[in-house]
Amino acid sequence: MDAIIKGDIEQIKKSIDTEAFREKSVLVSGGSGFLGSWICDVLSEVGSKIICLDNLSTGVFENVDHLKGTKGFEFEKADVCSYSRNPRVDMIFHLASRPAPEDYQKHPVETALANSEGTKQMLELARKHDARVLFASSSEAYGDPEVFPTPESYEGRVNPLGPRSCYEEGKRFGEALCKAYHDQYEIDVKIARIFNSYGPRLRAEGFYGRVVSRFILQSLKGEDLTVFGDGLQTRSFCYVTDTVTGLLAQMGNEARSDVLNLGSEDETRIIDLAGKVIQLSPAGSGLKHLPFPPGDHLRRQPDITNARKVLGWEPKVGLDQGLSRTAKWFGKKRDQ
Helix, strand or coil, X not given: CXXXXXXXXXXXXXXXXXXXXXXXXXXXXXXXXXXXXXXHXXXXXXXXXXXXEECCCCCCHHHCHHHCCCCCEEEXXXXXXXCCCCCCCCEEEECCCCCCHHHHCCCHHHHHHHHCHHHHHHHHHHHHHCCEEEEEEEHHHHECCCCCCXXXXXXXXXXXXXXXXXXXXXXXXXXXXXXXXXXXXXXXEEEEEECCEECCCCCCCHHHCCHHHHHHHHHHCCCCEEEECCCCCEECCEEHXXXXXXXXXXXXXXCCCCEEEEXXXXXXXXXXXXXXXXXXXXCCCCEEEECCCCCCCCCCCECCHHHHHHHCCCCCCCHHHHHHHHHHHHHHHHHC
């Protein structure tokens, strides 16, 4: 594990109740993905027994390769939608899904099923063992909202037949299924609506590239940064340590069955994000404007009042600090 990630994991451990996970058996679906691999790292450090479940469709085994042979860690290559094993587990983090719009629009069926059939498989496993489940939902469950900052009570403005519907409606159905299992079977289910997260291990290449990692990789190569539309659309960027701290705090919280926004309250225009990334690189990149994608959204800003109240959680890492750490990590990785 490299020094940047190792230092960040130490900060996460200081911010959570590690006893909530000690000697617990935990399944992490999507465990070799961006957030899933960070969760596996923290759980390994605090003494959990981990099943890292991933079919490697978007996850990268390199993210968890260093955990091979670690006591209590097991990697299982399998599809969450057809998962048939019955391991005894205490907790399930269900993160398996294709998260990048360019990717999930090329694989809409797999995306919809990961959040519907895959969610059912994880809930059934939890039902057998009275396990607690955290479902990784998304700000996309709100669709194209009209209320800012957006609270959990906002019911959403989603196009069920739009280009992003496989993901947006998949997340909404996943939430509905969690609620149904809670109501009918009293499963302890927690729903995290995650806003844009970034940091080391966020995929940058090909169709999987997210805006922060894509910008950083382009700047390292001296290429122009590709901005969709005029760049005035906003997102709320949350550094990975804050997101993972929130997810672990929510899972470890004894209050049953909550739904919480996890993200930064600070809105950032994409054009301004590009400017910050360019300042971090000596390569002298410029900007290249591309057409605005159909179905994309203009604003994202969460109301995190409930996360503060229930978890005592709020982001601690500012955008400039997070971008600097992320750019350093990508730079070191590229030089290896």
